[in-house]
Amino acid sequence: MNDAHLHMVVNHFPIIGTIFGIGILIAGIFVNNSSIKNTAYILFIIAAIFGALSMGTGEGAEEMVEDFPNIGKAIIHEHEELAEKFALVLYVTGVFALISLVAAVKKFRLAKIFSFITLILALISGIISINVGTSGGEIRHTEIREDSATKVVNDTNSTENESNKTRDEK
Numbered sequence: 001m002n003d004a005h006l007h008m009v010v011n012h013f014p015i016i017g018t019i020f021g022i023g024i025l026i027a028g029i030f031v032n033n034s035s036i037k038n039t040a041y042i043l044f045i046i047a048a049i050f051g052a053l054s055m056g057t058g059e060g061a062e063e064m065v066e067d068f069p070n071i072g073k074a075i076i077h078e079h080e081e082l083a084e085k086f087a088l089v090l091y092v093t094g095v096f097a098l099i100s101l102v103a104a105v106k107k108f109r110l111a112k113i114f115s116f117i118t119l120i121l122a123l124i125s126g127i128i129s130i131n132v133g134t135s136g137g138e139i140r141h142t143e144i145r146e147d148s149a150t151k152v153v154n155d156t157n158s159t160e161n162e163s164n165k166t167r168d169e170k
Contacts (some may be wrong), residue, residue, distance in 0.1 A: 003060025003137060011054040011136065014090055015129040021097075021120050029115060034104050037115055041097040041104070048094025051087050058083060065139065079135040093121040106126030113137045 001009075021043035028036030063078050096118045103111040 002064065002154060006065040007054060007057035007061035010043050010057060011065065014047045014051040015052055015133050017050065018090065018122060018125050018129055022119070022126050025119050026113065029119065038101055038104055041101040041118065044097035044118065045094050048090050050091040055083065055087050065069050075139055079132070080137060082128070082132045083136050086125065086132045089121065089125045089128055093118065093125050096121055098132050
């Protein structure tokens with residue numbers, strides 16, 4: 001297994017784990033169930049660990065694909081910058097989730113406040129994760145790039161124009 005493959009294996013969980021964790025934490029807060037909230041905290045901690053693994057494999061994945069056709073260093077750099085921001089917020093979310101978990105287990109009176117702080121951080125992580133996931137997908141899936149529709153239309157028009165010129169010359 002090379003770095004690109006390993007990166008593909010681990011990079012989805014920080015995003016999906018965060019999204020599921022948000023839903024579970026909201027449900028736990030809504031029904032005031034500490035077991036449900038603790039499940040969300042554990043998901044955030046695991047998501048942060050997988051975020052670190054994803055960051056650790058990103059450089060090797062970049063080295064492998066940066067010179068492939070239709071993949072430029074600019075699009076990889078954009079993904080890398082977004083991933084670094086996401087990782088920082090995800091790490092802070094994981095730390096607060098750990099604090100919230102300890103506070104809930106030890107029944108500290110600030111446990112409820114910690115759960116709301118963790119939720120806010122998780123929501124920020126979730127919002128940032130959308131851009132990270134999209135920019136990562138755009139590296140190999142050119143069809144989801146913003147400029148792909150324009151390029152297809154322009155390529156089609158230029159092909160039609162060349163066909164018309166050839167027909168007119170005959």
